[in-house]
Amino acid sequence: MSHTAQIPSHRKPRRSAQKVTVIRAGVTGGVLSTIAIAAAAGPANADAVTQTIEMPTLTSGLASDFAKSADATQRVANNLDLRAQEDAAVAKAAKSAKTAKAEAERRAEAEKKKAEAEARAEAARVAEAERASRTAERTVLTASSSNTGSGSNSGSSTGSSTATSTTSTVTSQATGSAAAVVAFVQSHVGDAYIMGSTGPNAWDCSGLVQAAYNQIGVNLPRVSQDQSTAGTQVSLSNLQPGDILYWGGAGSAYHTAIYIGDGQFIGAQNPSKGVVQASLDYDPPSGAVRVL
Structure with a gap:
């Protein structure tokens, strides 16, 4: 048996080799980007491993969905704007109607007062005419x-x-x-x-x-x-x-x-x-x- 058999080894453990994963992600329009991911794996002096993952390219269907969503959002915004305009028109009409009613009531009141004044004036005229016809000295x-x-x-x-x-x-x-x-x-x-x-x-x-x-x-x-x-x-x-x-x-x-x-x-x-x-x-x- 060797005399060094029971002596623990002083060698340093190998460092895990880096595992590099390259992810190729496709995007609409054909532009590719590569993402390198480093991960601890294997011995320290192990060769670096590069792994490439292809990500699916955005399809035209997804782009169409995005476009439809944008259209729907725009329609909602248009509807809200139209409703706001309608509410404003209703409020304006109500205000105009209230003003017109007040003006009509004012004119009616003025006409009533005018008619009453004319009636009083006519009554006074008649009374004055009767008095005038009898103011002269007459025989009893x-x-x-x-x-x-x-x-x-x-x-x-x-x-x-x-x-x-x-x-x-x-x-x-x-x-x-x-x-x-x-x-x-x-x-x-x-x-x-x-x-x-x-x-x-x-x-x-x-x-x-x-x-x-x-x-x-x-x-x-x-x-x-x-x-x-x-x-x-x-x-x-x-x-x-x-x-x-x-x-x-x-x-x-x-x-x-x-x-x-x-x-x-x-x-x-x-x-x-x-x-x-x-x-x-x-x-x-x-x-x-x-x-x-």
Whole structure:
């Protein structure tokens, strides 16, 4: 047995040989790249081993898939952009509609206020015309009744007493529906005058005339202007009981009353006198219309 047989060897272990793997990867367009991979393998002084791995080249099918994916992404983006435009258009339309509605409401309110102002102005004009027609100094109603033979003590009588003194004579002259109209206005002599009132105890001029005819089934217009053209125009020299007298122009009259015969009329004159019976000489009318 050798005397060195039990002595451990002092030789260094061999280093593993490097294994180099070359990977050839194909890419679209034919460009190749080589990747070298070093790995520990085998003895240290072993020859280096080179291994080449061919990677598959990207096919045209994959490229087509990429292209389709890009197209799909673009379509989604286009759809989102279109939706955003549609939303913006809807919002703009809603805003325009809201603005238009507000403008329409503003104009309607302005028209309403204008109409109300015109109505007030017309009412004031009519009232002023009635006041102006009676501002001149006239003989009191009792004096008027004395001119028609109502008695020597008529100076102390009232409009109501004047109506009483002539009621029987006037009634005898009226017949049929005319008599009913005359009787109605005679029954309201002494009532108050309130502009816009239509009874039963206060009237304006056209309200009393309208009510007198309504109770016999004849519907007259409400205002003096229309009542002055509601029938056939007649001469003041050819009046009959029940005829409608008017002051002012036909179609633009500012006052109406009822002729009751014997040169007398009854009407709601003004706030200071109320409903009175008076002579045509006291306040001569402009014209007359016959309804019955």
